[in-house]
Amino acid sequence: xxxxxxxxxxxxxxxxxxxxxxxxxxxxxxxxxxxxxxxxxxxxxxxxxxxxxxxxxxxxxxxxxxxxxxxxxxxxxxxxxxxxxxxxxxxxxxxxxxxxxxxxxxxxxxxxxx
Amino acid sequence: xxxxxxxxxxxxxxxxxxxxxxxxxxxxxxxxxxxxxxxxxxxxxxxxxxxxxxxxxxxxxxxxxxxxxxxxxxxxxxxxxxxxxxxxxxxxxxxxxxxxxxxxxxxxxxxxx
Numbered sequence: 510x511x512x513x514x515x516x517x518x519x520x521x522x523x524x525x526x527x528x529x530x531x532x533x534x535x536x537x538x539x540x541x542x543x544x545x546x547x548x549x550x551x552x553x554x555x556x557x558x559x560x561x562x563x564x565x566x567x568x569x570x571x572x573x574x575x576x577x578x579x580x581x582x583x584x585x586x587x588x589x590x591x592x593x594x595x596x597x598x599x600x601x602x603x604x605x606x607x608x609x610x611x612x613x614x615x616x617x618x619x620x621x622x623x
Numbered sequence: 624x625x626x627x628x629x630x631x632x633x634x635x636x637x638x639x640x641x642x643x644x645x646x647x648x649x650x651x652x653x654x655x656x657x658x659x660x661x662x663x664x665x666x667x668x669x670x671x672x673x674x675x676x677x678x679x680x681x682x683x684x685x686x687x688x689x690x691x692x693x694x695x696x697x698x699x700x701x702x703x704x705x706x707x708x709x710x711x712x713x714x715x716x717x718x719x720x721x722x723x724x725x726x727x728x729x730x731x732x733x734x735x736x
Contacts, residue, residue, distance in 0.1 A: 515666075540722060551627070551712055551726030552667070565723055599666055603722070610655055610674075610716065612724060616666040 512538075513615035515600050521621045527588045530618045532600030534581040541583045542612070543575060544599040552599055558583060587620075595622045629713060629727035636703055637735050644698040644730045646713035651691055656715045657724065658687050658698050667712065671698070675718075703734045 512535035522528050534541055540559045544552035554567035558577035572588040581602075587594055597617040603610060630645045648656070655674045659667040671680045671687040673696070679688040686699040696713055710731045714724040 513666075542722060542724075544724075549728070551714070551728045552724075554723045554725070557722050567723065597664075601667075601724075610722070611669055611672045612657065612722075613669060614659075614667040619664070 513600060513602055513613050515598075515615035515618050517618055518616065519619045519621075521623060522590050523623050524590055524592060526590050527586065528590060528620060530585040530587075530598050530600075530620070532583045532585070532602075532615060534583070534600075534602035535613065536581060538581060538602035538604055538613070540604070541577055541581075541600060541602045543583075543585045544601065545569075545594075546597040546599060546617070548596070555585070590622045592622050595620060627713060627715060627725050627727035629711075629730050631730060632728065633731045633733075635733040635735065638703060638705060640703050640734075641699070641701050642703055642732070644700070644711050644713075644732070646696040646698070646727055648694050648696070648713075648715045648725070650715075650717055651694060652718045653689075653691055654716045654718045656687075656689055656696050656713060658685075658696075659712045659714065661710045661712060661729070663710075670711075700732075703732075705734045705736050708732055708734050 514533045542557040543555040546552040557565040561577045574586045577583040599617045601612045601614045628647045657672045658670045673689045684701040710729040712729045714726040
């Protein structure tokens with residue numbers, strides 16, 4: 510039990526649509542990051558939010574955007590969906606400051622784009 | 624380019640064997656390295672975290688080592704059990720504030736009864 514919950518667990522969209530994925534972190538975890546994991550691959554870093562601001566981004570286009578809220582919840586939004594966006598999307602959270610930096614992941618949201 | 628390579632890609636062993644999974648990374652400016660377990664279709668479960676100042680960490684039957692100079696980490700699993708069957712991923716975090724983890728593609732382990 511990591512204390513990180515994601516919703517929905519599965520969803521199907523069609524090309525060109527928009528999707529919002531949600532994540533709820535552990536209390537006190539003020540840093541949240543999102544990863545995309547294609548089938549058979551390791552997760553790829555999308556971006557990280559700290560205190561409600563994006564402070565790191567991977568090699569993903571602007572149609573991938575996010576929000577972080579004061580209540581330790583966050584969202585990943587993807588616009589103009591493409592077939593290659595089909596993947597498992599993972600949310601992860603951690604504390605900052607004097608800590609180990611250990612990252613805790615949720616169970617993921619499986620997105621299928623048709 | 625920052626990369627992580629995991630060898631072997633897949634491994635099948637009989638129950639009870641001791642085994643070693645290998646992970647190599649390209650950047651010596653490492654902040655920490657984390658080993659994860661992933662069951663099919665599931666999220667990642669953190670197994671061990673090694674800070675850059677540490678050489679190894681142990682949890683139960685698992686032991687992970689870190690050699691920054693050679694850019695290598697190993698995960699040792701003692702007395703393997705069928706319940707250990709999963710994909711094992713290593714990921715390292717570079718020094719800095721982004722917290723970005725760079726993952727390998729994983730080693731898929733099957734432990735046969």
